[in-house]
Amino acid sequence: MTRSGQEYLEALRDGREIWLDGERVKDVTAHPAFRATAASFARIHDLAADPALRPVLVENGVHRAYAVPRSYEELVARRRAYKVCAEASFGFLGRTPDHMASGAAGFAAVPSVFTGEGFDGSEQALAFHRRLAEGDLHCAFTLTNPAEGAVRVVEERADGIVVRGAKTVGTGAVFADEILVGTIEPLAADDTEHAVTFAVPVDTPGLKLISRTSYEQQARSVFDQPLSSRYDENDALLVYADVFVPWERVLTYRDPATTAAIWWRTPAYLNFTHQSATRFWTKLEFLTGLAILITRSNGTDTLPAVTQAVGRLLGAVAQAKAFVLAAEASFEEVDGGRGGVRPGQEISFAQRIMAGELYPRAVQDIKLLAGSALIQLPAGGRDLLHPELGPLVRAYVRTPGDAAEDRIKLLKLAWDALGSEFAGRHEQYERFYQGAPHVYLTMQTWAGAAGDCEALARACLDGYDLETVK
Known part of the structure; x- marks a missing residue:
């Protein structure tokens, strides 16, 4: 089912730990650094309710970006949906919900790629795609490692894993429901502690998002800064301070080859x-x-x-x-x-x-x-x-x-x-x-x-x- 913009905004009021300029942000939907951009994302969610746009944006009750295209015509149909979403921000919101939705559809197209030598994440990959599609969730992703202290596995438990470290360039993460964490660049064959992919809600205990300067907050008015005041999707440093991740949310585990392959051997x-x-x-x-x-x-x-x-x-x-x-x-x-x-x-x-x-x-x-x-x-x-x-x-x-x-x-x-x-x-x-x-x-x-x-x-x-x- 697709969500309304108001339902999306309500979901953001979950106690997530966002930091800006030494201040913890209590509510991204109300804070002057984020509220107008959050409203812009909400308006993108509302597009699906427009009778003229719904046939373009929605297929079988979910956003078309989640569909696995079976033909050239379906690729074209998906692009038309992308175009509608892009025009809503004049192209300045780069990580709209349809972005990761398309990636999740790519995972679902070839779930067998998630089956590694010591861990099988194929069911989790399908569940990830299904969860996002059915909930019409906005998922951001962080794939870039800092020079030091990248996210790594520090503990394995019967019910999941514990991870510690950071990811950089979390574009749009402040406004997301979930974060997909992974590594797209090749890892050394023996670098198993960093070879992990998982998805967690933004309000997960131990997850801190440290925001860059907010251009939205600096804007004097929409008249004076019409783009930065409404379409500043923000970028954040994400710090995982011994974050627990249940097994059902782990897509790849201690497998450098599979952790990279999910991006290149799927669509x-x-x-x-x-x-x-x-x-x-x-x-x-x-x-x-x-x-x-x-x-x-x-x-x-x-x-x-x-x-x-x-x-x-x-x-x-x-x-x-x-x-x-x-x-x-x-x-x-x-x-x-x-x-x-x-x-x-x-x-x-x-x-x-x-x-x-x-x-x-x-x-x-x-x-x-x-x-x-x-x-x-x-x-x-x-x-x-x-x-x-x-x-x-x-x-x-x-x-x-x-x-x-x-x-x-x-x-x-x-x-x-x-x-x-x-x-x-x-x-x-x-x-x-x-x-x-x-x-x-x-x-x-x-x-x-x-x-x-x-x-x-x-x-x-x-x-x-x-x-x-x-």
Whole structure:
């Protein structure tokens, strides 16, 4: 069953241990650092109740992201659901509930991968997928290890395990119902204490979430910071202080090979990429729309150089869209078809390269189109409302095409997307969204069609020899 936004918010009031700037946060739905973003996630849950959107978002009573696609058409249907969710935040919420939902569906497609030499987590993997789908739960995940003190098993009991340590970059974890903890990078064959995957509720005793600076809390108003005030999904350090995990929530255990394989031998990671590529496409659409509005407001939209720059941005949008459609069209069977289908691996992996390199260029291009207009802005909407300052601002900040209030509103939105601290986080986020470049570029060398490329070049070489020399 799908949940309403209000039901989602009520579930967040569970006593979870969130820390921000030395203060324990009692209620993320009420605290000024988190409440507006929590409300944004709630609105995404409410989308399923819209009669016009429900057929797109819901299949057999659960969110479509949880479905294991069996055909190209079902891949397309899932992407349409991703698109609706992405547009709700203009692409700025990267870890919406459908993200981990797609990963859980990947696990459920090939549960046999969870059967290792000494531990069988296949039933737990299926139960994890079923629990999230039936409860319409928002699950975050943490796969990145700190330089020291990564989560490890410190005790084994009859009823479960005890883990200790930390995980970093817990994006959206503050707003989640559960956290999936694992390791995606290869571990040494003898590093069994770190080779564990499990899922726990955020209110689990001993689990502390230490939040980074909240851009939402720093925002003066929605008018002044329209994105950071509502779509700051936050990132947190998660510390596990001897946390007990029941066996029924353990997916892999003391098995480095299986702990890594669940991401690469199931469709989980490619499902992630399908969802994130759809969100990235949506985000570029939004940024390009901003560029068009800014150039019109500046009165520069008909200049040849500006028209060409906008054309380049529109080309980038089409490129981002093309990767999504091509990954779907190049779909591959999973486990001989028994696990349905997944997006094509070669195109999906290549999308990571494109997105990490394209986003910073797009931001830079839009900044150039905006020019100094982004710098000389009134401090806030209060200036417009002030009885003495308001008339002055309205007289001197307007343009022939825009009244002062409309122009300031547009440029405040642009600065929040392009130049604010929130914007800087997003540029770095998109650069490393799918991992570090040295990782995904190396992976592309074996996932890409290197053999075909080499064969074509070799065919040309083989077509002539020294006898052609006269």
